[in-house]
Amino acid sequence: MISQAEENYLKALFHLTNETEEKVEAGTNELAFYLEVKPATVNDMLKKLKEKELVSYKKYGKIMLTQQGREYAVEVVRKHRLWETFLYEKLEFSWDEVHEVAEQLEHIKSKKLVEQLDRFLGFPKIDPHGDPIPNSKGEIKYLKRKTLTDIPVGAVCKLVAVKDSSASFLQYAVQIGLGLSSKIKIISRQEFDGSVEIEIDNKRSTVSQKFAENLFVL
Amino acid sequence: MISQAEENYLKALFHLTNETEEKVEAGTNELAFYLEVKPATVNDMLKKLKEKELVSYKKYGKIMLTQQGREYAVEVVRKHRLWETFLYEKLEFSWDEVHEVAEQLEHIKSKKLVEQLDRFLGFPKIDPHGDPIPNSKGEIKYLKRKTLTDIPVGAVCKLVAVKDSSASFLQYAVQIGLGLSSKIKIISRQEFDGSVEIEIDNKRSTVSQKFAENLFVL
C-alpha cells in the first residue's frame, strides 16, 4: 500500500522532473519547497520510497523516479485531472475551485472508479486548465503550446490552457474576464518590460509579461 | 479539523444509537467490535471526541453523541449515501461494489461538492440499498418498512431496500437474481425455521428466515 503522503511525493517528483523533459532529477530542498515541508522530512521519506523502489537516489545525490514510481505518479495525475474535469463539467465548479478538491479526490483508491469516471466524462483529453489527461495506459499527449508572449500585436488568439494553477493566478484571470476558450486580442506590447495590453470581450486590461507567460493560447 | 478516524467513530456511534430510536447509548466494547479495533483504542479516541464535545460520556459510563456530534455524523452519512447513489446511477457500479468506495469518498471535505453532487443526482431520497439520504439540513425521512417475512404465501412484492450492506449478503442476493425493484413471489414457507421458497424471474430459490429479514419489500 502506498500512503497519501507517498503519493504526493511521487506526484511532486513527476511534476518537477518527467513532466518537463529538460529536467530529469530533483534535489531534496527543491522537493521540500514544492511540498511545503522541511528538507529533513523529505530525506526521511526518500529512504522509504527508495526501499519501495519508487525512487532512485543515493546519499547526497540527485533524486529520480524509477519506472515504477513514474507509472504510479502518472496514475495519480490522471485521477487528479479526471476529477477536475468532473467538477468543472458536471458539478458547476469554476476554474479556480477544482484543484483543491481534486487534491483530495486523487487519493481515492479504486481502479474501477477511475475507469468509469473516464468513460462517464467521454474520455476527455485535457482538464479544465488545458493540461493533458494521461490515458488508462499512462500515455500522455503533450501539445506543443504557445504562450501569450508569442502572439504579435494586432493578432487574436484563444486561451486553451494555463501554466499556473494557483488560486491567486486563476482568480486574477477570472477578474479580467478570462476563461478557457476566451478570445484574446493583443492591443499593444511594451518593449521595456514585456507587459501587454489585451482585449477580452471588449474589455481592455494590461497584464505583466509574467502573467502572459502563464497563458497558453492557440 | 476532524480527522477521518474521528469521522468513522462518529458515524459508527450514529449507526449504533441514533439510527434506531430504541437505543440511545453505546458501550466501548460494542463500538470496538463494530469498528474492528480494540476497546483500548476506542477509549483513547473517546477522550479526544469528548474534548471536542462531539460525544458525552464519563469513565465507566455509556457513550452518547452530543447534538454537535450527531449533526456531524449525519453529514458523513449523507455524503456516504450520495456517493453510493452516484456510483450506482452514473458509473455503472453494482449494488455490492458501492459501499467500499463510498467509505473513502465520504471523507472528502468540500461543502460545495456535496451540495452540487446532490443537485446533479436530482436530490435523491434513497441510496442504492434503499436507505434514506439525509437532506442538506440533516433531516432524515425514515420509511416504515416491511421485510420479506411479513409477506404471506402466494403474494408478490417488490424489493425496495436491504438491511445488511455487507458484500457477502449482497453477493448472495445477486446470485439468486435479486436486485433493487425485483419482483418476489412467495411460493411457500416452512413453519419449522421460517425459511421461504421464493420466485424471481421464474427462478426459484429457498432462503433462510435470516436472509428474508434483511429484505425490505413493498
Added chain:
DNA sequence: TAAAATAGTTAGTCTTATCTAACAAATATT
C-alpha cells in the same frame, strides 16, 4: 454475597509523518 464473567481503563509500545537543531558534504567565491 462471594466468585466469576464482562466491560472499561491505563501504561507502555509501535508506526507514520512531521518538526527543529546540529552536523556534514558539495559547490561557489574570493
Added chain:
DNA sequence: AATATTTGTTAGATAAGACTAACTATTTTA
C-alpha cells in the same frame, strides 16, 4: 587553496492512531 554558502543528513522530539498486557470497575450468577 581557504573560506563561505548551499545542499543534504542525522538525531531526537512530537502527535495521531493503533496495539498488547495488565489492571479496575461493574454486572451476573450460583
